[in-house]
Amino acid sequence: MPQTTKPTSFSSHRHAFSVAPxxxxxxxxxxxxxxxxxxxxxxxxxxxxxxxxxxxKYDLLEYNREEHPVALQLGGSDIKDLAHCARLAAERGYDEINLNVGCPSDRVQNGRFGACLMAEPQLVADCIKAMQDAVPDVPVTVKTRLGIDEHDSYEFLCALLDRLTDVSCPRVILHARKAWLQGLSPKENRDIPELNYDRVYQAKRDYPHFDLHINGGVQTLEEAKRHLAHVDGVMIGRAAYQNPWMLQEIDSVIGGRAKVQERFEVVERMIPYIEGYLAKGGRFWHVVRHMLGLYQGLPGARQWRRLLSEQGPRANSIQPLLDGQALLLEQAQRTAEHVASFSERLEGEVKV
Structure with missing residues (x-):
């Protein structure tokens, strides 16, 4: 059950917003x-x-140094293997190591990790402790759900939070749904179980020592800001992927300083990266598929998405990206001309 406050040394690693794994x-x-x-x-x-x-056979820990701050999410329940992988991650310079205690897929259950571990809170705590001992200078955190199957009482969640308190786990990310381990696919588990934000808020009140972040169903920056009145942070998933400009807004609205001002700047920043990847034998589509939502909500967004989706998979140069930029620029000019024409007509009517 709820514990008294324990100090943590996590202050230098706090981030109010994150993008979900x-x-x-x-x-x-x-x-x-x-x-x-x-x-x-x-x-x-x-x-x-x-x-x-x-x-x-592949290097699954590879990342670009510009990604920092970046966290590695691990799936597993073998204590020695988790400790070993934590050491490998620390050697690579990851800023955080996170244990997945929330994935409901059959494959994950068969491997005895993910959401099914909620039924074994002591094992979860032992896993966290082993990784902490292996990498004392890197925060080891947990992402989990509110419950599993019929085990969805607040007391069931508290049993896990108690054990995480015992090992001074600094951060807990709560997906505000339970997981159905039988009968629902991972995709269905992202939508069908009802959201219960109040239970996450209650957990923060009862376990104030956790840097507690909420996840699940957050669609807008305004929603995220409302959650911050109750918890320490917000993890955003599909909404950030489908409308990545939200990340720019987080820096400008919350942080007070935007990294970029216009979307075309982002494309310009990506061109050297893509060219470097192509030079190593990589495929254009591997990168650009993540950029389809960049112009979400703006005139020309559909054409941008269609152009890249049609040409991207078979492209071996950045030309589709340049064509897409030209298309958006043309669309912006037409929109500006339309607005100017409308303003002139409106001004003329007012004078009359």
């Missing part, structure tokens, strides 16, 4: 793109399993 989305190219929009937002990798890191 999302499988197939928040890869290193996505994170590099997001970093061009915001200096302050904490970026998370996709969940990477300990087995894939230890036994896989």
């Amino acid at each position: 999302m499988l197939d989305w928040t890869d290193r190219h996505c994170r590099y793109f997001h970093r061009q929009l915001s200096d302050s937002v904490l970026l998370y990798t996709e969940m990477v399993t300990t087995g894939a890191i230890i036994y896989g």
